[in-house]
Amino acid sequence: MSKDRIEILGIPLDLISRDQALQKIHRFIESRTPHQITTVNSEFIMTAQKSADFKETLKKSDLSIADGSGIILASKILNKPAPLYWPGVELVQALAGLSADQGYRIYMLGGRNGAAKKTAEILSSLYPALIVAGINEGSPDTPGLIEEISASHSDILFVAWGAPKQDVWINQNREHLGVPVMIGVGG
Numbered sequence: 001m002s003k004d005r006i007e008i009l010g011i012p013l014d015l016i017s018r019d020q021a022l023q024k025i026h027r028f029i030e031s032r033t034p035h036q037i038t039t040v041n042s043e044f045i046m047t048a049q050k051s052a053d054f055k056e057t058l059k060k061s062d063l064s065i066a067d068g069s070g071i072i073l074a075s076k077i078l079n080k081p082a083p084l085y086w087p088g089v090e091l092v093q094a095l096a097g098l099s100a101d102q103g104y105r106i107y108m109l110g111g112r113n114g115a116a117k118k119t120a121e122i123l124s125s126l127y128p129a130l131i132v133a134g135i136n137e138g139s140p141d142t143p144g145l146i147e148e149i150s151a152s153h154s155d156i157l158f159v160a161w162g163a164p165k166q167d168v169w170i171n172q173n174r175e176h177l178g179v180p181v182m183i184g185v186g187g
Contacts, residue, residue, distance in 0.1 A: 042070035100127035110160035
């Protein structure tokens with residue numbers, strides 16, 4: 001375990017600022033190799049205690065960000081430095097801004113009833129230079145999904161299937177997706 005990480009019930013959390021997290025994500029993209037980001041809340045930690053696949057996924061995360069005040073409280077109770085607290089919705093917006101500034105391509109996967117398209121529209125209105133390389137509300141078993149994502153040449157993949165499904169799927173397919181940064185963003 002790095003000095004820049006703590007563990008809560010075996011789940012790692014990074015001890016970096018928002019600026020440091022964005023710099024790290026920028027380096028991930030520039031590396032062109034797959035990296036998974038997780039936004040860990042109390043429910044994640046409890047679910048991981050019952051699911052070996054989810055626990056392993058969280059442990060393998062390249063950047064693990066606290067997404068909930070329960071995580072901050074737990075870190076204080078355990079007398080460990082409080083990790084970065086960055087709600088997922090704010091992280092998505094920051095990554096959209098970074099993408100617009102750097103010319104990075106994003107892909108929106110999952111959601112229901114047009115949520116991915118609507119989210120892409122909102123982010124595009126906030127960041128007119130944002131490049132949305134693809135939108136697909138499919139599920140993990142959608143035929144040709146991995147090939148479609150890979151062909152989009154995206155830099156960031158947002159997956160909205162809910163945890164733990166989205167995070168485990170990213171972990172299982174990260175080497176085949178061809179995307180440098182992948183993050184589960186809810187349901």
